[in-house]
Amino acid sequence: MIAVSIVSHGHGAMVEELIRATLCCPEVGQVIVTLNISEPLNIVSSDRVLLIENALPKGFGANHNAAFALCQQPFFCPLNPDIAFLGNPFPELLKGIARSGAALIAPLVVSPFGGVEDSMRRFPTLRSLATKALGRYDGRYLVYAGEADFCPEWVAGMFMLFRSEVFARLNGFDERFFLYYEDVDICVRVWRQGLKVVACPRVSVVHDARRDSRRSLRHLRWHLASMGRYFWKHWGRLPRYC
Numbered sequence: 001m002i003a004v005s006i007v008s009h010g011h012g013a014m015v016e017e018l019i020r021a022t023l024c025c026p027e028v029g030q031v032i033v034t035l036n037i038s039e040p041l042n043i044v045s046s047d048r049v050l051l052i053e054n055a056l057p058k059g060f061g062a063n064h065n066a067a068f069a070l071c072q073q074p075f076f077c078p079l080n081p082d083i084a085f086l087g088n089p090f091p092e093l094l095k096g097i098a099r100s101g102a103a104l105i106a107p108l109v110v111s112p113f114g115g116v117e118d119s120m121r122r123f124p125t126l127r128s129l130a131t132k133a134l135g136r137y138d139g140r141y142l143v144y145a146g147e148a149d150f151c152p153e154w155v156a157g158m159f160m161l162f163r164s165e166v167f168a169r170l171n172g173f174d175e176r177f178f179l180y181y182e183d184v185d186i187c188v189r190v191w192r193q194g195l196k197v198v199a200c201p202r203v204s205v206v207h208d209a210r211r212d213s214r215r216s217l218r219h220l221r222w223h224l225a226s227m228g229r230y231f232w233k234h235w236g237r238l239p240r241y242c
Helices: 015-021 060-068 090-100 126-133 164-169 184-191 217-234
Strands: 002-008 028-035 047-053 076-077 083-085 104-110 161-163 196-207
Touching: 002 015, 002 083, 015 028, 015 047, 015 083, 015 161, 047 060, 060 076, 060 164, 076 164, 083 126, 083 217, 090 196, 161 217, 184 196, 184 217
Parallel strands: 002 028, 002 076, 028 047, 104 196
Antiparallel strands: 076 161, 083 196, 104 161
């Protein structure tokens, strides 16, 4: 029913545990694992696991798009390697898609310390970025675990569950975003299709975030380049939602 796509960038044991967790979910028909860099992994032997080994590293969107080319399931789930499950998240997410008719749904994301992360937000604007830089409102929705489903403007790419037909219709992620903002972009395009993005706080997952753009100059450059591409592509043309 669900094809899960996991891309490892040297995450090792973290990815091994995530693969085991996804294989424990009966809704998962495929686990497509991409090694973006060469690394030894002790992957559970299963006919549900497919392995892609890149000769050269690719960006976020290119990796998940390549995995989607192998998808044989009606749902497709790009999943960050630094995600951990709190039980099986998929039954409630599938119910949420059925309730809402959503094209894309995402769970609540919490930190290892239990705090709610900013994974459900309003579309970035120059004004909102300036407000965020001043330490004020940064566009996140105030959400608590267990609340009802709702329609955010966009959800972060660490855990997205798509209808495969919609992901195909959208031609997947825009690979011109090497890293960052490809999740915002695809949510803009979902809304432009007259479809829905839905958040499901009824279920939570843990994200052990590295926040590389705050520590690495290379990641910061990618972040700024993707931000510029997003504004160039969508400036003044953001869709209506819900």
